[in-house]
Amino acid sequence: xxEVEQDPGPLSVPEGAIVSLNCTYSNxxxxxxxxxxxxxxxxxxxxxxxYSSGNKEDGRFTAQVDxxxxxxxxxxxDSQPSDSATYLCAMMNSGNTPLVFGKGTRLSVIA
Amino acid sequence: GAGxxxxxxxxxxxxxxxxxxxxxxxxxxxxxxxxxQALGQGPEFLTYFQNEAQLDKSGLPSDRFFAERPEGSxxxxxxQRTQQEDSAVYLCASSLEQIYNEQFFGPGTRLTVL
Numbered sequence: 001x002x003e004v005e006q007d008p009g010p011l012s013v014p015e016g017a018i019v020s021l022n023c024t025y026s027n028x029x030x031x032x033x034x035x036x037x038x039x040x041x042x043x044x045x046x047x048x049x050x051y052s053s054g055n056k057e058d059g060r061f062t063a064q065v066d067x068x069x070x071x072x073x074x075x076x077x078d079s080q081p082s083d084s085a086t087y088l089c090a091m092m093n094s095g096n097t098p099l100v101f102g103k104g105t106r107l108s109v110i111a
Numbered sequence: 112g113a114g115x116x117x118x119x120x121x122x123x124x125x126x127x128x129x130x131x132x133x134x135x136x137x138x139x140x141x142x143x144x145x146x147x148q149a150l151g152q153g154p155e156f157l158t159y160f161q162n163e164a165q166l167d168k169s170g171l172p173s174d175r176f177f178a179e180r181p182e183g184s185x186x187x188x189x190x191q192r193t194q195q196e197d198s199a200v201y202l203c204a205s206s207l208e209q210i211y212n213e214q215f216f217g218p219g220t221r222l223t224v225l
Contacts (some may be wrong), residue, residue, distance in 0.1 A: 008151065036216075043115070043202055043216030044154065088153050098144065098167065099214065101153030 003027050006089055006102030015111050019076040023089035023102045026070065030091040030100075033065050035074045038086045038104065047087075048074070079109045113137070115217035117203050123223045124193045132188045132220045136205030143186050144214060145178055146202040154202050160186060193224045 006023045013019055021035075032051055036044035048063045050056045050072075056063045062075040072091075076083055086104040116135040124130050136143050142161055146154035147170075156170040162183035171178070175193075180186040190197055200221050204214040 004153075006153070041218070041221075043204075043218045045216070046213065049213070090153075098156035098159060098170065099146075099154075101146075101155070103151070103153050 001026065002103075003100050004089060004091060004102040007105055008103050010106040010108060012108045012110060013079055015079060015081060015109055017079050017109070019079050019083070019107060019109075020073060021076075021087050021089075021105050021107070022071060022073045024069075024071050025091055027091070027093075027100075028067075028070065029093045031094040032092050033063070033072050034090040034099070035061075035063055036088040036090060036101075038088060040085075044088055081109050081111045084108045115203055115205055115215055117201075117217040117220050119220060120218065121221050121223075123225065125225055126194060127192055129189065129191045130193055130222065132190075132201050132222070134186045134188070134203030134205075134217060136184065136186070136203070137207075137215055140205035140207050140215075141183075142206040142214075143180060144204045144206075145186070145188050146204065147172075148200040148202055148219070150199070157188070157201075190222075193222075195224050198222055198224045 004025045034049040035047045038044045050065045053065050053067045060077045064073040086106045088104045089102040090099045118133045145157040148154040158168040158178045160180040175191045177189045200219040202219045204216045206214045
């Protein structure tokens, strides 16, 4: 079992829909939780990060972390065709440790 | 300013050849990371530098992989005697000081080993 599990999709939604993406993890030492967006043939781009448990909102994006359940989510409101990309969750311990990524979920928003 | 740049963007190698992949981090970024991303997978950590010091190379898959950052800026990832299983996108990321959560990624080098 991998440290971070993420459903690869693909996920297809109509424009304007609310999208829910999530990851589960097994390492209780993870403290930082990130969501990256990756367009085809591009590098990952940091969308949001959260330290420990809680919610964080930025425009149409909301990140949630539930450390008790080892479960994180990203919600996208009023989804747009330009949101079509692969969304990667990533996590790390505090201190000098590398990022551990999920497999990524491929999202298509249909106009 | 410019983001992280990588060259070449695409590399085709015959099995057994050596390759060198270059990463130019964002100016002033102290930390530099290399990741390997296989098709349909998330990036996997290879190695990490703080300035010129290689602090973690636990993710390098074999001794055919070697990375350096001699002057604390540009980094090179070298793969000797390439194998087909080395085919992947190699991503470089840099971050300012020790803010590990804010890693900025380059576009990657897509390596295909025939």
